[in-house]
Amino acid sequence: xxxxxxxxxxxxxxxxxxxxxxxxxxxxxxxxxxxxxxxxxxxxxxxxxxxxxxxxxxxxxxxxxxxxxxxxxxxxxxxxxxxxxxxxxxxxxxxxxxxxxxxxxxxxxxxxxxxxxxxxxxxxxxxxxxxxxxxxxxxxxxxxxxxxxxxxxxxxxxxxxxxxxxxxxxxxxxxxxxxxxxxxxxxxxxxxxxxxxxxxxxxxxxxxxxxxxxxxxxxxxxxxxxxxxxxxxxxxxxxxxxxxxxxxxxxxxxxxxxxxxxxxxxxxxxxxxxxxxxxxxxxxxxxxx
Amino acid sequence: xxxxxxxxxxxxxxxxxxxxxxxxxxxxxxxxxxxxxxxxxxxxxxxxxxxxxxxxxxxxxxxxxxxxxxxxxxxxxxxxxxxxxxxxxxxxxxxxxxxxxxxxxxxxxxxxxxxxxxxxxxxxxxxxxxxxxxxxxxxxxxxxxxxxxxxxxxxxxxxxxxxxxxxxxxxxxxxxxxxxxxxxxxxxxxxxxxxxxxxxxxxxxxxxxxxxxxxxxxxxxxxxxxxxxxxxxxxxxxxxxxxxxxxxxxxxxx
Numbered sequence: 001x002x003x004x005x006x007x008x009x010x011x012x013x014x015x016x017x018x019x020x021x022x023x024x025x026x027x028x029x030x031x032x033x034x035x036x037x038x039x040x041x042x043x044x045x046x047x048x049x050x051x052x053x054x055x056x057x058x059x060x061x062x063x064x065x066x067x068x069x070x071x072x073x074x075x076x077x078x079x080x081x082x083x084x085x086x087x088x089x090x091x092x093x094x095x096x097x098x099x100x101x102x103x104x105x106x107x108x109x110x111x112x113x114x115x116x117x118x119x120x121x122x123x124x125x126x127x128x129x130x131x132x133x134x135x136x137x138x139x140x141x142x143x144x145x146x147x148x149x150x151x152x153x154x155x156x157x158x159x160x161x162x163x164x165x166x167x168x169x170x171x172x173x174x175x176x177x178x179x180x181x182x183x184x185x186x187x188x189x190x191x192x193x194x195x196x197x198x199x200x201x202x203x204x205x206x207x208x209x210x211x212x213x214x215x216x217x218x219x220x221x222x223x224x225x226x227x228x229x230x231x232x233x234x235x236x237x238x239x240x241x242x243x244x245x246x247x248x249x250x251x252x253x254x255x256x257x258x259x260x261x262x263x264x265x266x267x268x269x270x271x272x273x274x275x276x277x278x279x280x281x282x283x284x285x286x287x288x289x
Numbered sequence: 290x291x292x293x294x295x296x297x298x299x300x301x302x303x304x305x306x307x308x309x310x311x312x313x314x315x316x317x318x319x320x321x322x323x324x325x326x327x328x329x330x331x332x333x334x335x336x337x338x339x340x341x342x343x344x345x346x347x348x349x350x351x352x353x354x355x356x357x358x359x360x361x362x363x364x365x366x367x368x369x370x371x372x373x374x375x376x377x378x379x380x381x382x383x384x385x386x387x388x389x390x391x392x393x394x395x396x397x398x399x400x401x402x403x404x405x406x407x408x409x410x411x412x413x414x415x416x417x418x419x420x421x422x423x424x425x426x427x428x429x430x431x432x433x434x435x436x437x438x439x440x441x442x443x444x445x446x447x448x449x450x451x452x453x454x455x456x457x458x459x460x461x462x463x464x465x466x467x468x469x470x471x472x473x474x475x476x477x478x479x480x481x482x483x484x485x486x487x488x489x490x491x492x493x494x495x496x497x498x499x500x501x502x503x504x505x506x507x508x509x510x511x512x513x514x515x516x517x518x519x520x521x522x523x524x525x526x527x528x529x530x531x532x533x534x535x536x537x538x539x540x541x542x543x
Contacts, residue, residue, distance in 0.1 A: 209366065211331070212369045213365050213368070215331075239323070240326075241322075242329065264329075267325060268325060271321045271322050271325055274318045275315070275318035278314050282307055282311055282312065285302070285306060285308065286301045286306065
């Protein structure tokens, strides 16, 4: 109410236009009204991240990792810049993933505990609108974190490689945001949601290696247990994104060309992000308030 | 979903309450995911890419207090590395110094583990390349000396390999002697300590074989009456063979 009152005082003409649009019968007007609510939810999700000091937490972690990388650089006898860059890139990637996961899970748990979800869904807004708003907000947070991490590497990495690495990190964080949102809606509580996300992430990072191991020719190929394990791992690989192909430090260190992998990274993010979002939406629709 | 009832205490609505578009789009996204995963190449190992490992102290620190699972992971990764379809002669392409380093690191992290020694003796020593075979057998020998009671089976295998595959009787004798001298634990069977005797016999060193066999019988280490009788017979055969200056053809029975 306070926010609306402030808005009305500052932008009376804008609110009048919105009200006219909402009162106008027609599909387009309804859609436009829903979209403005979706964007408002996304904006407040983003604001929540800033006001809960997530930005400071990310900056603090980045500073800590940079100091750590300088220590690594001091320890190295040769290849000092590469050592620093490699340490920094790998640790930032993991740190950003963990912070984003905890933030999304915590934010959603607060939404459920404070009954904000019930309140918002009691308004003229479909559940899909609420979900989309939250998702857009968390994707915004993910992009902001990827941008900050890339900026921290700006002075030590090649710019082209850094853009590719940063894009891939943003894609990876989008997937993490989507899976955490899905888990937060499904499990409601923080602990099971975060546990599931961490397990998912580790498995997605290692699925290529697991597949490699399960296909060993040293294992007896004619035994049912070997075949069953192989099928299970292959089936799992079909359902998981191969995160070992995302955000590789080797792209920054000149060990591999990230540009060729970027098409897969983007396509996989779009498909898997959509899959997780729809799964989360499916669960939200089934949720009884 | 049933687990939500336990975790959150809230009820779920039936699936028919979910808009049909959401269900169809979810199915479509699932199909797309399976599609994109299916068209990706199956991960394949490349033998030349086996990386170097850091030292045992660093690995122990990296294991976060769990060196044994890390050793097991290293072993499994190494095992899978060169055994993928599409590699025609995988072991021949491997850098054996690197393989040895991996196996040694796994043993350093998990000294009680037998897996790295099995890989060395039974897998990596089976390549049709004498140098590589010798590298692996030598690795088994050096590791045996660090824990003779726990690692004697692999040196026994190495001794047999040296004799029959490499046709290098002096090497086989060296391994067999190490078995007799170092593998003295109660769990080491008699045949392992007796290998040296029969190898010396094969090499025509009857005097040495007789001394060893006589010493073994005299020491009282052989308690089984059947085994004792068999060894006495072998001692007699050696003496007969020495008299006729031809090595015994009789071999250990089943």
